[in-house]
Amino acid sequence: MDLSNDLFRQKVHIAFQCLKDxxxxxxxxxxxxxxxxxxxxxxxxxxxxxxxxxLSGEKLAEVKKGWVSSAMETVKSEMNRIEVPASVSQCHIPVLDMPISGYVMKGVTLVVMEMNGLHDEKDSLMNSEDDGSEDKEEAAYTEAVMEILEKHKDRMKVLL
Structure with missing residues (x-):
């Protein structure tokens, strides 16, 4: 049990480091x-x-319009605020079969952090743009996330 708790803490720590990144x-x-x-x-x-x-196309244009055209003081204050997740959920899948790529992942843990102001955009995870720029490894990770969100939502546990 201690090993499981240590491994879990380590995975959550990695997830928060990813948030900082x-x-x-x-x-x-x-x-x-x-x-x-x-x-x-x-x-x-x-x-x-x-x-x-x-970012490219319309999404990049939105960012340019919303941030770059804003007053610089507003941009600086927004960029300096501390981002804290509004909620954190995690899901552990011992063995994840991915039908599109044919890969099998073992010991997959997905941590989903919802940021303030983005609660209504949960579906954005499910509607990622495929611009053809993903390599095979990145495509496998994207497939794994989609597979978990589509078929294993019932395993998601709210942490925060």
Whole structure:
């Protein structure tokens, strides 16, 4: 039981570290967009490829319109506020079969963090854009998330 609790704590710690990384990528993207107004597509990832933030087309235009055209003081105050999840849920799947790729993942834990102001956008996880830029590994992770959200929602446990 202790081993399970330690492993669980470790996975939740990794999830919160990923949240911090997402916030950092978001901030980087805003500065890049501000300095490069003609930018049409942006993708930011870390060297370990643990996460990626990509925007193009209409989504990038929305960010430009909402953030870049806003007063700089407003942007700075928004970027400096501390992001805290409104709720956190987790799901552990011992063996996850993925029908599209044919892969099998063992010991998969998904942690979903809903941020303040995004409660009405739960379906955005299920409607990810496929712009063809995913590699095989990234596509497998996307498939795993979709598979869990579609077929294993009943295993989601609210943590916060």
């Amino acid at each position: 997402v916030i950092l990528r978001h901030r980087m993207l805003l500065y890049i967009i501000k300095d490069l107004p003609m930018l049409e597509e942006a993708s930011i990832t870390d060297s370990g490829r643990r996460g990626r933030l990509s």
